[in-house]
Amino acid sequence: xxxxxxxxxxxxxxxxxxxxxxxxxxxxxxxxxxxxxxxxxxxxxxxxxxxxxxxxxxxxxxxxxxxxxxxxxxxxxxxxxxxxxxxxxxxxx
Numbered sequence: 001x002x003x004x005x006x007x008x009x010x011x012x013x014x015x016x017x018x019x020x021x022x023x024x025x026x027x028x029x030x031x032x033x034x035x036x037x038x039x040x041x042x043x044x045x046x047x048x049x050x051x052x053x054x055x056x057x058x059x060x061x062x063x064x065x066x067x068x069x070x071x072x073x074x075x076x077x078x079x080x081x082x083x084x085x086x087x088x089x090x091x092x093x
Contacts, residue, residue: 064089 011042068086 068089072084072086076082
Protein backbone atom coordinates (compact mmCIF):
# COMPACT_ATOMS: atom_id res chain seq x y z
CA UNK A 1 0.00 0.00 0.00
CA UNK A 2 1.04 3.55 -0.42
CA UNK A 3 1.77 5.74 2.59
CA UNK A 4 -1.22 8.05 2.02
CA UNK A 5 -3.69 5.14 2.21
CA UNK A 6 -1.99 3.89 5.41
CA UNK A 7 -2.19 7.36 6.96
CA UNK A 8 -5.86 7.69 6.02
CA UNK A 9 -6.64 4.25 7.47
CA UNK A 10 -4.81 5.14 10.70
CA UNK A 11 -6.73 8.42 10.88
CA UNK A 12 -10.11 6.70 10.56
CA UNK A 13 -9.25 4.00 13.12
CA UNK A 14 -7.93 6.56 15.63
CA UNK A 15 -11.01 8.78 15.24
CA UNK A 16 -13.33 5.79 15.74
CA UNK A 17 -11.46 4.77 18.90
CA UNK A 18 -11.70 8.29 20.34
CA UNK A 19 -15.42 8.43 19.51
CA UNK A 20 -16.06 5.05 21.18
CA UNK A 21 -14.15 6.08 24.31
CA UNK A 22 -16.04 9.39 24.54
CA UNK A 23 -19.42 7.67 24.14
CA UNK A 24 -18.43 5.17 26.85
CA UNK A 25 -17.46 8.01 29.20
CA UNK A 26 -20.78 9.73 28.50
CA UNK A 27 -22.75 6.61 29.46
CA UNK A 28 -20.65 6.13 32.60
CA UNK A 29 -21.28 9.72 33.69
CA UNK A 30 -25.03 9.37 33.11
CA UNK A 31 -25.04 6.16 35.17
CA UNK A 32 -23.15 7.79 38.06
CA UNK A 33 -25.51 10.77 37.93
CA UNK A 34 -28.47 8.45 38.43
CA UNK A 35 -26.81 6.88 41.47
CA UNK A 36 -25.92 10.28 42.93
CA UNK A 37 -29.49 11.56 42.74
CA UNK A 38 -31.10 8.55 44.38
CA UNK A 39 -33.19 9.14 47.54
CA UNK A 40 -31.64 11.93 49.55
CA UNK A 41 -33.29 12.42 52.94
CA UNK A 42 -35.50 15.49 53.04
CA UNK A 43 -34.18 18.24 55.32
CA UNK A 44 -36.25 18.99 58.38
CA UNK A 45 -38.23 22.23 58.04
CA UNK A 46 -36.85 25.05 60.11
CA UNK A 47 -39.24 27.15 62.18
CA UNK A 48 -39.82 30.64 60.88
CA UNK A 49 -40.16 33.44 63.40
CA UNK A 50 -43.10 35.81 63.04
CA UNK A 51 -42.15 39.36 62.05
CA UNK A 52 -42.64 42.09 64.60
CA UNK A 53 -43.64 45.61 63.70
CA UNK A 54 -41.17 48.17 64.99
CA UNK A 55 -40.44 51.68 63.78
CA UNK A 56 -37.41 51.61 61.52
CA UNK A 57 -34.95 54.19 60.43
CA UNK A 58 -33.09 54.41 57.15
CA UNK A 59 -29.86 53.16 58.75
CA UNK A 60 -31.74 50.23 60.30
CA UNK A 61 -33.11 49.30 56.86
CA UNK A 62 -29.59 49.30 55.47
CA UNK A 63 -28.40 46.98 58.25
CA UNK A 64 -31.34 44.67 57.54
CA UNK A 65 -30.42 44.46 53.86
CA UNK A 66 -26.79 43.73 54.71
CA UNK A 67 -27.85 41.04 57.19
CA UNK A 68 -30.14 39.45 54.60
CA UNK A 69 -27.37 39.38 51.99
CA UNK A 70 -24.90 37.85 54.43
CA UNK A 71 -27.45 35.24 55.50
CA UNK A 72 -28.17 34.35 51.87
CA UNK A 73 -24.46 34.06 51.12
CA UNK A 74 -23.87 31.72 54.06
CA UNK A 75 -26.93 29.63 53.23
CA UNK A 76 -25.94 29.29 49.58
CA UNK A 77 -22.43 28.16 50.54
CA UNK A 78 -23.85 25.35 52.67
CA UNK A 79 -26.51 24.24 50.15
CA UNK A 80 -25.50 25.38 46.68
CA UNK A 81 -28.23 23.41 44.88
CA UNK A 82 -31.10 25.37 46.47
CA UNK A 83 -32.80 28.70 45.82
CA UNK A 84 -33.35 30.97 48.83
CA UNK A 85 -35.80 33.85 49.28
CA UNK A 86 -35.84 36.33 52.17
CA UNK A 87 -39.41 36.49 53.50
CA UNK A 88 -38.87 38.67 56.54
CA UNK A 89 -36.08 40.38 58.43
CA UNK A 90 -36.14 40.82 62.17
CA UNK A 91 -33.68 41.50 64.94
CA UNK A 92 -33.18 38.57 67.34
CA UNK A 93 -31.34 40.34 70.13
